[in-house]
Amino acid sequence: MQLLIKNMVCNRCVRVVREDLEHIGLKVSNIGLGFVEIDGNLDEVFYKQVQNLLLRDGFELIENHQAAIVENIKRLIINEIHSQKNEKPISQNFSDFLVKHIGHEYSYLSTLFSTIEKTTIEKYIISQKIERAKELLFNGEFNLSEIAWSLEYSSVAHLSNQFKQVVGITPSEYKRQKVKNRLPLDGVKKDVKMI
Structure with a gap:
């Protein structure tokens, strides 16, 4: 069973x-x-x-079958972002990735996800990427350029702007903080404002 x-x-x-x-x-x-x-x-x-x-x-x-699909979407996104070893960026866009692994059209997945989670897949991906960036900043193994590249941001400025919108401070300020406010992956904020 x-x-x-x-x-x-x-x-x-x-x-x-x-x-x-x-x-x-x-x-x-x-x-x-x-x-x-x-x-x-x-x-x-x-x-x-x-x-x-x-x-x-x-x-x-x-x-519920539909809730199972949404959980699968979340699991795939978390795995792809957080299990990656920073040797190379994510290999394909997430819409194609999700369609390939789940077997439904992206429009269906997107609508279903938004209905159940009350946020978009794109915002969920951003929140997970920012949480991964926080982890990499905290560990100090990679500089901001390497982090931006591995998370497929178009530039360090793009990552920095999105990071500040989500976290409230810049990546540099976050790195200097003594207290790190990391979140469990299943508790990552869903309401991300788009830049």
Whole structure:
């Protein structure tokens, strides 16, 4: 049986879900970002127990096909932006990338995402890129030009302007701060103003 899980966006999330499910006696046969496959089926009582266990840890079972598509969009965007090693920029535009991996026309995906998330895919991508830029600035391994290139910004100025609009300060000011205000990937602000 496959369960789709909302907010399961990192390897630590995968570990927590696996440990929780195995702790209550379920055999996990496959697990990844946003899903888990368990051996057998769950009766209604056990399903509720799994649902409550996941809610306790900040996850949610997805029971709606359209919500599952939106979670898949978010997972693909997060993976593409945050799993990248900065050796090369993202290889293709996100609309083509999402269509290829999900199998629906982009107009459908865009409308569905906006309806459920109350923001656009483009704004969600920007918020994830800015969060990745914050991570790279915090780690100090790359300069702003390298970060802009790896995140496919047309220039350092474009990244800086977008960063300031989202975060409220420039990347340089952010780097100088002693307290870093990074967000969990599933909590990244959705309402990004477009430049």
